[in-house]
Amino acid sequence: xxxxxxxxxxxxxxxxxxxxxxxxxxxxxxxxxxxxxxxxxxxxxxxxxxxxxxxxxxxxxxxxxxxxxxxxxxxxxxxxxxxxx
Amino acid sequence: xxxxxxxxxxxxxxxxxxxxxxxxxxxxxxxxxxxxxxxxxxxxxxxxxxxxxxxxxxxxxxxxxxxxxxxxxxxxxxxxxxxxxxxxxxxxxxxxxxxxxxxxxxxxxxxxxxxxxxxxxxxxxxxxxxxxxxxxxxxxxxxxxxxxxxxxxxxxxxxxxxxxxxxxxxxxxxxxxxxxxxxxxxxxxxxxxxxxxxxxxxxxxxxxxxxxxxxxxxxxxxxxxxxxxxxx
Numbered sequence: 001x002x003x004x005x006x007x008x009x010x011x012x013x014x015x016x017x018x019x020x021x022x023x024x025x026x027x028x029x030x031x032x033x034x035x036x037x038x039x040x041x042x043x044x045x046x047x048x049x050x051x052x053x054x055x056x057x058x059x060x061x062x063x064x065x066x067x068x069x070x071x072x073x074x075x076x077x078x079x080x081x082x083x084x085x
Numbered sequence: 086x087x088x089x090x091x092x093x094x095x096x097x098x099x100x101x102x103x104x105x106x107x108x109x110x111x112x113x114x115x116x117x118x119x120x121x122x123x124x125x126x127x128x129x130x131x132x133x134x135x136x137x138x139x140x141x142x143x144x145x146x147x148x149x150x151x152x153x154x155x156x157x158x159x160x161x162x163x164x165x166x167x168x169x170x171x172x173x174x175x176x177x178x179x180x181x182x183x184x185x186x187x188x189x190x191x192x193x194x195x196x197x198x199x200x201x202x203x204x205x206x207x208x209x210x211x212x213x214x215x216x217x218x219x220x221x222x223x224x225x226x227x228x229x230x231x232x233x234x235x236x237x238x239x240x241x242x243x244x245x246x247x248x249x250x251x252x253x254x255x256x257x258x259x260x261x262x263x264x265x266x267x268x269x270x271x272x273x274x275x276x277x278x279x280x281x282x283x284x285x286x287x288x289x290x291x292x293x294x295x296x297x298x299x300x301x302x303x304x305x306x307x308x309x310x311x312x313x314x315x316x317x
Binding site for chain 2: 002003005006007009010011013014044048081082084
């Protein structure tokens with residue numbers, strides 16, 4: 001449980017959370033924001049696995065994607081709520 | 086007049102104010118101010134995080150006194166060159182994602198300090214094996230990532246190592262072994278039954294990865310004889 005919480009925290013404060021949020025704020029389409037966040041989650045996992053699929057843990061990849069999707073969606077929601085363009 | 090008729094609650098008014106456009110700031114001003122605020126926030130956050138990596142911070146808890154005393158007797162604390170590895174060098178990953186994960190998980194240490202899980206020497210000894218096993222598991226799973234921040238097979242000059250060390254390091258390379266496979270107890274005292282516990286750790290990890298379980302020397306075995314019999 002603690003391991004999962006740590007992984008979630010690490011992703012929220014890393015690329016999926018921060019860049020996912022930023023990319024989500026660049027679109028008004030919820031699906032696109034979520035997609036970009038999810039892609040960032042995959043990329044971040046690959047970066048920390050030194051681009052070797054053998055080093056990737058399924059749980060870490062799933063958490064990174066979910067955090068990315070959530071952050072991207074929140075970013076889009078911020079765009080919808082806080083901008084007129 | 087408008088305020089007196091406003092029936093919205095304080096939180097609702099704050100929420101509406103937060104999302105209302107600001108006609109007095111340009112886009113450029115908002116971007117530059119946001120950028121500077123971001124630098125200040127991130128710098129402060131990172132600086133604070135680094136403060137929790139200092140030896141003083143790690144050993145400020147009462148329950149870390151035993152750890153500190155043992156570590157001070159090792160080559161990682163005191164050596165001929167003066168190069169040191171402090172607590173965070175071995176226990177906190179350098180890469181951002183892994184570091185944040187370690188910091189979040191370290192919250193449990195604060196909890197156990199508060200409830201006194203290892204508050205006495207007796208309690209510490211009772212938990213020593215399980216604490217060591219938890220660290221071994223992390224190190225084995227990460228291929229001794231934190232050791233490799235300083236130590237790297239690629240840059241080891243075997244010609245100036247002791248013959249035994251050079252031989253075992255070459256064997257470790259040949260057999261894809263990792264630092265913690267041999268260097269348990271490098272900074273803290275080893276508990277009784279540590280070899281059997283390490284065997285369990287490797288078996289657990291092998292089972293999770295679907296690999297064949299690794300063989301390890303039992304307590305009392307000669308490590309050279311064991312390696313000769315079990316590796317190429």
